[in-house]
Structure formats: C-alpha cells, structure tokens
Amino acid sequence: MQQFNQLTDRVWYQTPVSETDRPILGLIVGAKRSLMIDAGNSSQHAALFLEEVERQGLKKPDLLALTHWHWDHIFGLKEMNVPSIATKRTVARIEQMLDYDWTDEALEARIGQGIEIPFCADAIKLEFGPTRDIAVQLPDIQFEGELVVDLGGVHCILREVENDHSPGSLLVYIPEERVLFLGDAMYADIFSAKWNYTVERMTLLLDAIAEYDAAYYVWSHGEAMPREVFEQEVAMLRQAMDVTERAGGKISEMRRLYKETVDRVLTTDEEETLVFFANGMKS
Ligand SMILES: [Zn+2]
Known part of the structure; x- marks a missing residue:
C-alpha cells in the first residue's frame, strides 16, 4: 500500500512499490507553484499521486522534473499533463523510445538486441497487465548543467550529474528545506551485462552530492534517508x-x-x- 508522506514543511512524497518498480514521486509546494519530481511508471501511478495531492489539500503540480529516462519515471507523463523538464541527454534517450511497441514480443525483441533488460520488462508486464496503453511523451523543457526553479519562497535546483545508473540524470536540491532527491543516480548501471559501479563516476557523483547541505536524501526506490x-x-x-x-x-x-x-x-x-x-x- 503506497503512502503519501510529508517530509518537511514544503516537501511531500509518495512511497515506492518494488514489485512493479514504482519509484518515489515527490512534490515541492511553493507559494506560487508546485513542482513534481518524476511522473510515475503508468497513468494509474500518476493518477494515484494526484488523488493523494487533492486529498491532502495541496496545490496540484504546475511543473514536473524527470530525474532520468527510465520507463518507471516517465510513463505517467501524459496523465500529468503539465510542462515537464529534463536534461538534454534524458530527452535524447526518450526520443529513441517514441516508436517502441510494448507487447511481449516487442519487449523480447529489444532484450535480444541488448537495449531492454528482463528486470524492466517483467515490471512493465506486472504494472500494465496484458493491455499496455503506453504513450511515451517528450519533456517540454530541456537543459544542460543546472536549472533553478523558483516556486515562490522555495527553490528547486535541478543539477545534472555524472553517475553510473543513467547518463544525464539529475538531482533535485531544495535548499530552504534541505532535501536532496537523488533519483536513481546512486544505483548501479543495470543496462550492462553485469550490473556495475565505476570508481570514476561514483567519485564525481559523491563529490557533487557533498556540495549540498541536506538533512534528507531521497532514494527513488528506497526511502527518505536522514x-x-x-x-x-x-x-x-x-x-x-x-x-x-x-x-x-x-x-x-x-x-x-x-x-x-x-x-x-x-x-x-x-x-x-x-x-x-x-x-x-x-x-
Ligand atoms: Zn532508473
């Protein structure tokens, strides 16, 4: 059962589901606007998040930031229907997915070509069942390096980082709340034959993270870690x-x-x- 938790005054998040690979979704609520972190792994996931936002009487998301291109973070984009932000490298990867089919056969074929992995294909089948109404959408706004979004009294620093999991991943730091959303950046590269970390990229990632004085670190498939x-x-x-x-x-x-x-x-x-x-x- 997914829960919707308040982490700090202006930061909320919905807990993840491991079986279907639903990541944590975040909401940063400013005086003028609110920003959602990641779109969810399906329309159902995104719709459940919106229900919770309404139930809590919070401001619905006006903007959305995608941490990286993996299916479980982007398939809810159509349901959200708000301007979305991602790094240039993430947008380029999503572009490659626009023509994909999501049938068992298409998934198997892509696994055979080495561009899909069983871990994701299995979770997609579990989340969607036999009918897969998946419409991949491109983000509206793309950037390189860093982008700061002023939500009114609270800021989101979107920071592109080197990491092993997915090139072009971004972190979201909220300085007023001292919360850092890590996305999946701390996880291994799971698209290689052997899941791996490299000393070079992990060093760069940890050095980037050390620049922020966070009280909480949110792992997309884990928890909000003190x-x-x-x-x-x-x-x-x-x-x-x-x-x-x-x-x-x-x-x-x-x-x-x-x-x-x-x-x-x-x-x-x-x-x-x-x-x-x-x-x-x-x-
Ligand atoms: Zn990922």
Whole structure:
C-alpha cells in the first residue's frame, strides 16, 4: 500500500512499490507553484499521486522534473499533463523510445538486441497487465548543467550529474528545506551485462552530492534517508572504492582488504557493492 508522506514543511512524497518498480514521486509546494519530481511508471501511478495531492489539500503540480529516462519515471507523463523538464541527454534517450511497441514480443525483441533488460520488462508486464496503453511523451523543457526553479519562497535546483545508473540524470536540491532527491543516480548501471559501479563516476557523483547541505536524501526506490544514515552509506562506498583501486578490481582481494579494514563479516549490501565495483573495473 503506497503512502503519501510529508517530509518537511514544503516537501511531500509518495512511497515506492518494488514489485512493479514504482519509484518515489515527490512534490515541492511553493507559494506560487508546485513542482513534481518524476511522473510515475503508468497513468494509474500518476493518477494515484494526484488523488493523494487533492486529498491532502495541496496545490496540484504546475511543473514536473524527470530525474532520468527510465520507463518507471516517465510513463505517467501524459496523465500529468503539465510542462515537464529534463536534461538534454534524458530527452535524447526518450526520443529513441517514441516508436517502441510494448507487447511481449516487442519487449523480447529489444532484450535480444541488448537495449531492454528482463528486470524492466517483467515490471512493465506486472504494472500494465496484458493491455499496455503506453504513450511515451517528450519533456517540454530541456537543459544542460543546472536549472533553478523558483516556486515562490522555495527553490528547486535541478543539477545534472555524472553517475553510473543513467547518463544525464539529475538531482533535485531544495535548499530552504534541505532535501536532496537523488533519483536513481546512486544505483548501479543495470543496462550492462553485469550490473556495475565505476570508481570514476561514483567519485564525481559523491563529490557533487557533498556540495549540498541536506538533512534528507531521497532514494527513488528506497526511502527518505536522514543525513547520519546517508553519511554511513557514503563512507561505505568510499571504502569500497578504495579497496577496488588497491586490489585492481580483483574481487577476492577486495573482500579481504575490506574485511581487514572493518574487522567483521561483510553485510549483504557491502558484498553487493564490492561486486558492482569489481564489475565496473572489467567493463
Ligand atoms: Zn532508473
């Protein structure tokens, strides 16, 4: 059951669903306008979000920012029907999807060509069932680098960042509320044969994130993480990058070095992170 939560005075979000890969959707409510973060994975997802916004008596979104091009963040765009913003690289990727069919056969064919992955195809089938009325829409406004939106008393800084998950991803920082929406930028590259992180891109991403003095970090498929917990996550990633470089990406040596440093058995999260970095050294 999805919930609609208030995070700070002017920041709200709807919780995600892992089975159908519904990401967190955010709403930043200013005195003049409100901005939604991501459009949802379907018209139903977007419609449910709008119902909640109405139920809470909040201002309906006037603008929408897409964190990146992946289906689960953009398929609700038509239902939202408000001006949408994305990076130039995200728009270019969505353009490639305009002519796609979404039948089982078309999905299978694209998996065969290496441009779709089973993880997404399975979730699309679950979210939509057998009838898939999917109309991909292009964002209205595109930018490179950084774009600041003034909503009236509250600002959204849309920042394009280097990251492994999806080139052209953007973060949304709301300085007055000290909230940073990460989109999927902290997740691995899932469109490669082996899911991976690279030391180079993760370093650039963490350095960009460190520029913002956030109290909360919102992971699209996770939670709104308080700063103390996020800092532990960053420390783990930096430690993982350190052993990746010292071990030259050799997984057994990475495990040994990491274990030596933390002086305990690795958690599942740490183990997975090391594998992703090892995969990134090979790709
Ligand atoms: Zn994604």
